[in-house]
Amino acid sequence: MPEPSYIRNRIRSIGFAAKGAWILLRTEGSIQVQFVVAILVCIAGWYCEISRMEWICQLLAIGMVMGLEGINTAIEALSDYVQPERDSRIGHIKDISAGAVLIAAVVAGIVGLIIYLPRIFS
Numbered sequence: 001m002p003e004p005s006y007i008r009n010r011i012r013s014i015g016f017a018a019k020g021a022w023i024l025l026r027t028e029g030s031i032q033v034q035f036v037v038a039i040l041v042c043i044a045g046w047y048c049e050i051s052r053m054e055w056i057c058q059l060l061a062i063g064m065v066m067g068l069e070g071i072n073t074a075i076e077a078l079s080d081y082v083q084p085e086r087d088s089r090i091g092h093i094k095d096i097s098a099g100a101v102l103i104a105a106v107v108a109g110i111v112g113l114i115i116y117l118p119r120i121f122s
């Protein structure tokens with residue numbers, strides 16, 4: 001049985017994480033766009049009655065893109081904090097971080113095409 005203080009700390013951590021997710025949704029334009037796209041894709045999934053496995057792939061793709069976008073935002077914020085001046089190393093770090101989001105977005109787009117293209121052209 002875990003200590004009550006351990007459980008309290010875990011609940012507090014979830015609260016901090018929820019606060020972070022809310023900050024992302026409230027302040028980050030790219031997350032807001034992705035959130036709207038995620039809702040539209042979920043409506044499409046419901047409308048097209050996609051299978052359980054397709055829902056899993058779709059939700060994983062949404063989580064992957066939005067999660068990585070959140071990490072990218074944190075890396076940008078940390079970079080600007082440790083080095084407010086222009087610095088090619090910071091630019092390199094930010095480019096790599098943005099590249100990770102792009103890879104996830106391209107893969108998510110391909111997942112979407114695999115799920116919906118056959119339905120559009122049938």
Ligand SMILES: Nc1ncnc2c1ncn2[C@@H]1O[C@H](COP(=O)(O)OP(=O)(O)OP(=O)(O)O)[C@@H](O)[C@H]1O
Binds near residue numbers: 076086088089098
């Ligand atoms: N301090 C810096 N030094 C050098 N290059 C930078 C610096 N800050 C940004 N860059 C370059 O500009 C690009 C965009 O950086 P920025 O922090 O504006 O990200 P962004 O994707 O436009 O984020 P957002 O739209 O969320 O603000 C980086 O990928 C990098 O190439």
